[in-house]
Amino acid sequence: MAELSLRNVSKRFGAVEVIRDLSLDIPSGEFAVFLGPSGCGKSTLLRMIAGLEAVGSGEIHLGGARIDTMAPGDRGIAMVFQHYALYPHMTVRENMAFGLRNIGTPPAEIERKIADAAEMLEIGELLARKPTQLSGGQRQRVAIGRAIVKQPRAFLFDEPLSNLDAALRSRTRIELARLHQRVSSTMIFVTHDQVEAMTMATRIVVMNQGRIEQVGTPMEIYQRPRTRFVAGFIGAPAMNFLPVTGVTGRGGMAVARLPDGSEVATEVPIGAVKAGATLTLGVRAEHVLPGNGAAAKVDVIERLGERTLVYANLSDGSAVVYDEPGDVQLSVGESVALTIDGAAAHLFGPDGLALHG
Amino acid sequence: MATYRRGRGLGDRLLLLAVVALAIVWIAPIVWVIGLSFKPNDVLMRSTGGIHLPPFTLKNYVDIIASSQVFAWMLNSFIVAIGQTVLTLVIASLAGYGFARTNFPGRNVLFVLVLAALAVPEQAIIVPLHTMFAAVDLHNTYAALIAPRLAFPFGVLLMTQYFRAIPAEIEEAALLDRASRLKVFWRIVLPLSIPAQATLGIYTFLHAWNEYFWPLVSATKPAMYTLTVGLASMQTNFAQTEGIGFLMAQAVFAGLPVLILYLFFQRHIVSAVAGGGNK
Ligand SMILES: Nc1ncnc2c1ncn2[C@@H]1O[C@H](COP(=O)(O)OP(=O)(O)O)[C@@H](O)[C@H]1O
Ligand SMILES: [Mg+2]
Numbered sequence: 001m002a003e004l005s006l007r008n009v010s011k012r013f014g015a016v017e018v019i020r021d022l023s024l025d026i027p028s029g030e031f032a033v034f035l036g037p038s039g040c041g042k043s044t045l046l047r048m049i050a051g052l053e054a055v056g057s058g059e060i061h062l063g064g065a066r067i068d069t070m071a072p073g074d075r076g077i078a079m080v081f082q083h084y085a086l087y088p089h090m091t092v093r094e095n096m097a098f099g100l101r102n103i104g105t106p107p108a109e110i111e112r113k114i115a116d117a118a119e120m121l122e123i124g125e126l127l128a129r130k131p132t133q134l135s136g137g138q139r140q141r142v143a144i145g146r147a148i149v150k151q152p153r154a155f156l157f158d159e160p161l162s163n164l165d166a167a168l169r170s171r172t173r174i175e176l177a178r179l180h181q182r183v184s185s186t187m188i189f190v191t192h193d194q195v196e197a198m199t200m201a202t203r204i205v206v207m208n209q210g211r212i213e214q215v216g217t218p219m220e221i222y223q224r225p226r227t228r229f230v231a232g233f234i235g236a237p238a239m240n241f242l243p244v245t246g247v248t249g250r251g252g253m254a255v256a257r258l259p260d261g262s263e264v265a266t267e268v269p270i271g272a273v274k275a276g277a278t279l280t281l282g283v284r285a286e287h288v289l290p291g292n293g294a295a296a297k298v299d300v301i302e303r304l305g306e307r308t309l310v311y312a313n314l315s316d317g318s319a320v321v322y323d324e325p326g327d328v329q330l331s332v333g334e335s336v337a338l339t340i341d342g343a344a345a346h347l348f349g350p351d352g353l354a355l356h357g
Numbered sequence: 358m359a360t361y362r363r364g365r366g367l368g369d370r371l372l373l374l375a376v377v378a379l380a381i382v383w384i385a386p387i388v389w390v391i392g393l394s395f396k397p398n399d400v401l402m403r404s405t406g407g408i409h410l411p412p413f414t415l416k417n418y419v420d421i422i423a424s425s426q427v428f429a430w431m432l433n434s435f436i437v438a439i440g441q442t443v444l445t446l447v448i449a450s451l452a453g454y455g456f457a458r459t460n461f462p463g464r465n466v467l468f469v470l471v472l473a474a475l476a477v478p479e480q481a482i483i484v485p486l487h488t489m490f491a492a493v494d495l496h497n498t499y500a501a502l503i504a505p506r507l508a509f510p511f512g513v514l515l516m517t518q519y520f521r522a523i524p525a526e527i528e529e530a531a532l533l534d535r536a537s538r539l540k541v542f543w544r545i546v547l548p549l550s551i552p553a554q555a556t557l558g559i560y561t562f563l564h565a566w567n568e569y570f571w572p573l574v575s576a577t578k579p580a581m582y583t584l585t586v587g588l589a590s591m592q593t594n595f596a597q598t599e600g601i602g603f604l605m606a607q608a609v610f611a612g613l614p615v616l617i618l619y620l621f622f623q624r625h626i627v628s629a630v631a632g633g634g635n636k
Contacts, residue, residue, distance in 0.1 A: 052529045073535035085526035089548045098544075099534030150534075 003028035003186045004049070004154060009058035011044055011210075018044050019056070020210040026188070026203065028063075031180045034190045035197040036207035037233070042190040045207075046156050049188065050079050063153050073102075078147035079156040083163065084139045086131040086146070093127040096146045110149075117145040120182070137168045144176075148183065157189040161196060173199050194234050198222070206230045224356075228348040231282045237309055237321050240288065244279040244347070254347060254355075256281050259316040262294040265342040272355040273347070279355075282346040285309060288322035293339030296320060298332050312336055394418070394605035401601045417606035426579060430587035431614075433502075437572070437583055438565035440503045445512050445561045446554055452508075453516025454542060458528070468517070474510040480570065487574055497581045502572055506565070512557050519553040520546060555625040559618070566615055584611050 004026040011019040018041045026032045034042045047053040049060055051072030060068040067075045078099075087095050093114055100110045118124040121141045131139055140160060147155055157176075161169045177200050180187050191197055197204050198218045206213040206221060206229075214226040225231035231239045246257040249270035256264045256279065264281060273279065296312035299319070308328045311321045322338060330336070347355045392408030393401065394417055421427050455461075456468050486505050487496075495501045523546065531541045547554075572583040582590065588607040592600075619626060 050529075050533060052532070072529070072532045077533065079530070079533050081526045081530060083524065083526060085524065085530040087527060087531070087545060098531070098536070102535040102540070146530075146534075 003030070003063060004032075004188070005059075005061040006045075006049075007059045007061070009045070009048065009055055009060065011041075011048060011053070011056040018210050019048070021058075022210070022212055023058075024205060024212060024215065026186060028186055029184050031177070031187045031189065031200055031202045032205060033197040033201035033203070034188065034205045034207055035194060035201075035233070036192065036213075038192050040207045041210040042192075042207055043158055046079075046158055046188065046190050049075075049154075050077050050156055051075055076153035077156060078150045078152035078154075079158070080140075080143045080147050080160045082159045084131075084143040084160075086139060086142055088131050091128055091130055092123065092134070092142050092145075095131070095142060096149050099146065099150050113149045113151075114145075117148045120148070120179075121145050136163055136165075137172070140164065140172065144179070148179075151183075152185060154186040154188060155183075157187065159191050160189075161191070161193070169196075176200055194236070198234070206233065208233075224354070225282075225346065226354055228280060228282065228352040228354070231346060231348070231354070235284055237285050237323075239282045239284050239346075240320050241348075242281045242283075242314075242318055242320070244281050247273050247279065255342075256345075256347065258294075258314070259318055260294055260314040262314075262340075264340045264345055266345050266347055267343050268347045268355050274349070278350050280348045281340075282348060283340050283344065285321045285323045287341040287344035288320055289339045289341060290322060290324065290336050291339065292337045294337065296336050296338050298330055298334045298336060301328065301330060301332065303327060310336070312338065314338075390605045390608055393602055394609050396602045398600050398602045405601065414602075417603045418610070420603055421606055421610055424591065426582070426587060427584075427610075429580065430582050430584045433499075433576075433582065433587075434566055434584040435614075436499055437502045437568075438562050440499065441506060441565040442558050442562045444503065444507050445509050446558055448507055449509060449512030449516045449557060450547065450550070450554070452513045453518075454520050454546060456513070456517040457520035458525070471510050471513050474508075475514065479506075483570065483574060486571070490575060496575050497578045501575045502581070502583065505571060506561075506568075509561065512561065515553060515557055516550070519550050523549055552625070555622065559622055559626055562618065563615060 004024075006022055006024040009019055009022045010017065022045070034045060036042055044053060048055050048068070049062075051067070051070060055068045058068075059066055062075060062077070067077075087098065090098065096114045096117065097110050100113065105113075114127070115124075118127060121144060123138065123141050123145060126134060126138055126142065131142070134142065140163075143160070161172055164172060173196060176187075176189075180200075189196070189200060201218055203215065204218055204221050205215050208229050214221055214230045216224075221230060222234055225234065225239075228241070232241065242258050244256045245259055247270070248255045248257070250265060252270055254266050254268045254270045254273050256266060258264065258281065264283075266281075290310075294314055296314050298310055298312050300311040302309040302311070307323045307325050309321055309323050310328060310330060311319060313319055320338060349355055389408060393405065395413045395415070396408060397412055397414045397416065400412060452471075456464065456471075482505075490496050490501045490505075527549075528541050528545060531545045532538075536544065567585065568583070569585045569589070572586045573589075576582050576586060579587070579590065588611055591607065592604060
């Protein structure tokens with residue numbers, strides 16, 4: 001059964017339609033990540049679920065109850081804000097107690113819940129401090145603690161890692177994933193960072209311009225992007241896109257010809273290709289194999305340590321990036337031969353949709 | 358680690374010199390007033406020089422205190438100043454919060470009206486105010502002394518700006534923590550606005566304490582005089598030649614509460630003057 005259910009939700013600010021007729025079901029206990037570029041409406045959607053923004057039209061249900069008509073505090077939701085939004089004049093303990101006091105929790109129980117959360121988040125020694133006396137990472141933990149003590153049906157996170165440095169961010173990612181396993185509540189996490197989405201999500205909801213592009217597990221999204229937008233947004237380096245100059249059928253599958261004349265035998269059924277349509281071939285760096293094949297010239301080399309990205313130009317000038325484990329003995333301007341692994345390549349139609357069988 | 362040394366450049370010394378000079382210019386008259394207040398009036402009739410030389414006397418202060426109404430006037434001033442301060446804070450905070458955080462039809466028009474009111478000098482509305490309070494027969498009451506300045510546009514503006522600067526996320530977090538709108542205001546917004554409240558409160562109190570014109574117009578019965586009006590009424594004439602020591606003692610006396618207030622709230626007053634109370 002769907003824990004969180006969005007039904008035809010729309011929202012406009014003035015003339016701008018920010019969320020467009022969006023429907024989504026998230027099963028209980030999932031770690032769902034709303035992923036999309038800045039300005040695509042992720043925060044707006046999250047704030048509508050929390051009740052901080054009224055829905056334009058449509059309905060939101062949580063745990064079987066319609067919540068979009070309820071006051072924010074009555075929805076059983078806790079939110080961790082991007083800038084943490086701790087109460088600056090209260091100590092860490094008071095920050096966590098505030099919500100519990102408001103619902104009349106007995107003091108002894110408040111103490112116990114705070115102690116439990118403090119232990120889980122390792123913030124026990126910070127309880128008497130004010131937010132200004134905490135580091136960014138500590139504030140983050142307190143904000144999570146303030147959410148945990150309420151034992152909400154669903155946790156909402158709005159880009160909570162974006163203010164942390166890289167090391168702390170990757171550590172917090174792991175801790176959030178661990179937290180999710182422990183509290184087993186539904187979590188909804190908003191980010192524009194595909195690494196956060198890939199690493200933490202049990203389900204990724206890719207958004208673009210107020211619409212859902214695709215919903216799926218991280219590997220589904222990575223391996224079978226439904227649209228060119230998703231394909232380009234997920235994965236680093238971004239997927240290679242090459243214009244297709246012609247398609248022929250071989251053994252029922254489409255063979256795409258590229259501008260430099262080389263051919264890629266895909267596993268897309270030829271029947272899915274509409275005659276005369278302008279197609280784009282998409283292939284990730286790891287599926288471009290150096291050794292033999294089409295001639296290319298090395299343009300830029302990026303050494304990441306565990307692997308190296310090589311940006312090269314095919315004979316017609318189109319750019320392709322591929323990667324090799326470890327270091328490479330190459331220099332800029334050198335010639336390489338590249339083969340595209342057709343089994344892992346995607347074809348996108350003029351409407352941006354991936355072609356499948 | 359090397360010890361941190363304050364800059365002692367020539368520029369700093371010149372600045373210090375200028376500040377000291379300015380301070381002397383400011384303080385000299387005050388010292389003179391205090392000195393004169395301890396001199397017998399008949400000596401001052403002959404010469405107002407030599408304030409550091411005897412004879413000294415406390416008679417001027419005894420005379421003030423002996424005049425039966427001084428303490429009543431002081432009480433009036435306190436009631437008016439405190440009443441005005443408290444009510445101004447309440448009204449400016451509520452109005453400011455309304456402007457900063459709620460959306461109602463006509464909000465912007467109303468806010469522009471508040472801003473426009475900033476440009477109206479207080480003296481300009483004295484006559485209509487007088488007529489108004491006369492019409493409802495409220496002159497010579499505390500209400501008349503307190504009410505006219507309660508809807509203080511600067512206060513509303515100050516609080517509006519201050520509330521706007523508080524991140525909305527903090528209030529939203531409180532809403533999600535099941536706090537009612539009123540509780541959010543009372544437990545979150547008000548405590549966070551204490552610096553602005555202090556600024557506005559001190560400013561309003563000092564203004565009310567020193568206010569002369571409106572009480573002079575409105576309070577015509579000696580029992581309703583504020584300290585400023587009452588002390589002025591004890592002067593015999595404007596080109597004062599006799600009783601200068603007494604007059605100076607009055608000035609010191611009237612200034613004492615403000616001085617005490619200053620000693621208590623020094624820190625807030627400095628930041629109020631320096632930066633509108635923002636952290
Ligand atoms: N209160 C608002 N008033 C007007 N426009 C808004 C408001 N909030 C957000 N928007 C607009 O809605 C769009 C989506 O914003 P947002 O949900 O914050 O995006 P995201 O979180 O994905 O970056 C943006 O174009 C933004 O400018
Ligand atoms: Mg956002």
